[in-house]
Every structure is written in C-alpha cells, then in structure tokens.
Amino acid sequence: ELAIRGYVESFFNKPDSNVLLGITRAGNVIGGGDWASDRIVPDCMNAWSKGKKVDIRSPQATRPWQHVLEPLSGYLTLAANLTNDSFNHGKAYNFGPTSNQNYPVSELIDEMSKYWKQVKWSDVSKKEAHPHEAELLKLNCDKALFDLDWRPTLEFKETVKMTVEWYKKYYQNKEKSLYNFSIAQINEYIQLAKSRDIAWTKND
Structure with missing residues (x-):
C-alpha cells in the first residue's frame, strides 16, 4: 500500500496525469481453482480426494472467509467508479465479509464436511512448531460501503x-474442462446479487 501511495503522490497526482489508481485489500479468499500450497481449502481438497487426513495448524484461528467472486466484484466496482470520477483516486479499500461472518478454521472444515464424504483432519497446533499466525483477522469494509456502495453478496x-x-x-x-461450470457459478453469483439488491447489479 505504501509503495502504491508513493507512486500516486510522485507520478499520478499531476494535472496532466491521465492515470487513476485504486488500492485494494481482500479478506481470506476461497473458491474453485485455487491450488496454492499451504492454504486451508486446497490442502483439504487434495488430501480428502485421496482419502487422507489433513493436518490443521490453527483450528481456532478466525478469518474473514469470502468467495473469490466477492472481492472481484469490489475491484470492478472501484474500477468503474474510477472511470467516472477521480474521487477514489489513490484511496485504499478493504473488500471482505461483514464482521458477523468471520469464522474459525474448525467451523470452515465442519461446513465443508457437509458437501464432502470421508473428511479427516487432526489438530497439530500443539504437536510441532509452526510459524506465528494471528488468531484473529478481521477487515473493516465500512469505507467500501460508504464510498462505493459495495457490500458482499x-x-x-x-x-x-x-x-x-x-x-x-x-x-x-x-x-x-470446468469452464462451463465456472461460468455457471459466476452467473449464479450474479443472480443472487440481483435478488439481494446489490448496487453493482443495477444499471445507472
């Protein structure tokens, strides 16, 4: 964020600049297509698909879980606003779930188990040394709501x-290929957003 702010102040705040920048931060993103290592959902899916047990380092750690389509809707909302108005230029925005939608890792696993058979995991938080992880992470997204009228779906x-x-x-x-299924999920997300009167679904 500081690096981007430096660019904004140094190069893109001049009267002749035609570049508008937004700074964004997302909550803990989950969703299909994530294969990164040392991430809770890909680790679980990979292990469970092979009938194996997954080791969980911090089952009580609470995170602002959100589907990948949520911050993407926020980024696009911010980009659309930047094309129409420089008010948001150089400002930083958080995109994440509401504060009452933060859940511990253990509850995430319990919820995943409703849609996956043979779920096996073990708590290794006290069995071996791990890199320090914050027990509680939360994002305040009030600014995105106030400036952009953005909220999660x-x-x-x-x-x-x-x-x-x-x-x-x-x-x-x-x-x-999961292309068609992925497109179907995107369309499902859009329809849910429309049914819930989410601002970015409306035509000005």
Missing part, C-alpha cells in the same frame, strides 16, 4: 458450498 454457508462444489466437480471430471 454471499453468506458464509453459501461461500463454502460454492467452493466445495467446484472442487467436487473437478475431482469427478478430471479430464474435462
């Missing part, structure tokens, strides 16, 4: 369901 349970369904589809059809 999905509830925690919906987020988890969409995420696990994507991986389940993948492991059931490894030889097939």
